[in-house]
Amino acid sequence: MKICITSEGQDLDSQVDPRFGRCQYFIIVDTDSLEFEAVPNSNMEAMGGAGVQSGQLVAQKQVKAILTGNVGPNAFQTLQAAGIDIITGAAGSIREAVEKYKKGELKSTQGPNVNSKFGMR
Amino acid sequence: MIISVASGKGGTGKTTVAVNLALSIREKVQFLDCDVEEPNAHIFLKPAIEEKRQVFIPVPEIDELKCTYCGKCREVCAYGAVAVIKSVDSGKGSVLVFPNLCHGCGSCSYFCPQQAIKEVNKEVGEIEAGYVQPAFPNADVRFVHGRLNIGEAMAPPVIREVKKYVVRDRITIIDAPPGTSCPVITSIKDSDFCLLVTEPTPFGLNDLLLAVEVVRKLSLPFGVVINRSDLGDDKTETYCQKEDIPVIMRIPFQKEIAVAYSHGKTIIEAVPSYQVKFQELYRGIAEGNFS
Numbered sequence: 001m002k003i004c005i006t007s008e009g010q011d012l013d014s015q016v017d018p019r020f021g022r023c024q025y026f027i028i029v030d031t032d033s034l035e036f037e038a039v040p041n042s043n044m045e046a047m048g049g050a051g052v053q054s055g056q057l058v059a060q061k062q063v064k065a066i067l068t069g070n071v072g073p074n075a076f077q078t079l080q081a082a083g084i085d086i087i088t089g090a091a092g093s094i095r096e097a098v099e100k101y102k103k104g105e106l107k108s109t110q111g112p113n114v115n116s117k118f119g120m121r
Numbered sequence: 122m123i124i125s126v127a128s129g130k131g132g133t134g135k136t137t138v139a140v141n142l143a144l145s146i147r148e149k150v151q152f153l154d155c156d157v158e159e160p161n162a163h164i165f166l167k168p169a170i171e172e173k174r175q176v177f178i179p180v181p182e183i184d185e186l187k188c189t190y191c192g193k194c195r196e197v198c199a200y201g202a203v204a205v206i207k208s209v210d211s212g213k214g215s216v217l218v219f220p221n222l223c224h225g226c227g228s229c230s231y232f233c234p235q236q237a238i239k240e241v242n243k244e245v246g247e248i249e250a251g252y253v254q255p256a257f258p259n260a261d262v263r264f265v266h267g268r269l270n271i272g273e274a275m276a277p278p279v280i281r282e283v284k285k286y287v288v289r290d291r292i293t294i295i296d297a298p299p300g301t302s303c304p305v306i307t308s309i310k311d312s313d314f315c316l317l318v319t320e321p322t323p324f325g326l327n328d329l330l331l332a333v334e335v336v337r338k339l340s341l342p343f344g345v346v347i348n349r350s351d352l353g354d355d356k357t358e359t360y361c362q363k364e365d366i367p368v369i370m371r372i373p374f375q376k377e378i379a380v381a382y383s384h385g386k387t388i389i390e391a392v393p394s395y396q397v398k399f400q401e402l403y404r405g406i407a408e409g410n411f412s
Contacts, residue, residue: 043201046201047200048200048201048222049198049200049201049202049219049222050201052201052202052203052204052217052219052222053201055204056195056204056205056206059206059207060207074219074222077204077217077219078204078206078217081204081206081215081217082206116221
């Protein structure tokens, strides 16, 4: 099964990026084989609408779930429309997050947990 | 003639200068409060509002029966206000519109190959207009201000509506918002002269430098008004001298002015001798002494 994790770096030992729309990389990983692809986030410096754009980028990758730290209202709506499980509060390395997800320790969220513009810094 | 009153820093006295200028000059004035995020000139001018209307921007509405989820609208939207999700299996996708990100440019409906997008009006603010005669019988000042709805992010559409009230047979005085971003540009562009109000503090000077960059970029003739000119330091004066920027007026700190302000009263009501100073300020601009 393919899932996506927001990441600060390009490999499985990188830390989970707590921002969704403006994270540095999206790591698309197969939870069984741990084969992965690191996609640089072109929306990192977007003026606005980063959550919406990133949501569509993730949707195109046809993943089952997204693991991230926080997700705002626009991104949430976009991911939900794409039928992707949204899991917030992920932290630590990408590898650890995948393990926790496989063990069922991470639960999907039912709503956005931060406001718009949270990732602006 | 259009005179705009701007500043980099907030709270330097834009509205104070704009209002007193409008009431002092013996001309027909069209006063436009373009600080639509927090308009406050009405507190001092106390206009009798005669006209009220809403401001709308066009936002897209998608006809999902016609939409093929091709993604053209998303591609042309510069603001990420449209999301197109293609479904994996059945072919039925979804299109999401985020009206709060939309600038109302109309590209999505223009480029939609299926003509599946129509524009619907979304209210973003309102305009109020009237005259100041009840409070100031000797002044012929027509007053217009815009008010952006709470929760709306984009001021320029409302500011553009306010600026449609510019008329040639009155001297237009524009009270601009603080800062140097889109709302300020929208407010001050096309002015014949821009007054930059500042205060002689490090913050005031820092933001004045930014504001000067803006007016120079827009090629507007401009001059500086230093409010509370006897407080702070002399770096602002030194800067203006070095840059050859005319300091057109200095308003020293005076307790009577501060007290009047706190009661919603103008400088010229508290210290009537200022009326002549504002008339001189206007005459200097009108005669092109600073351009």
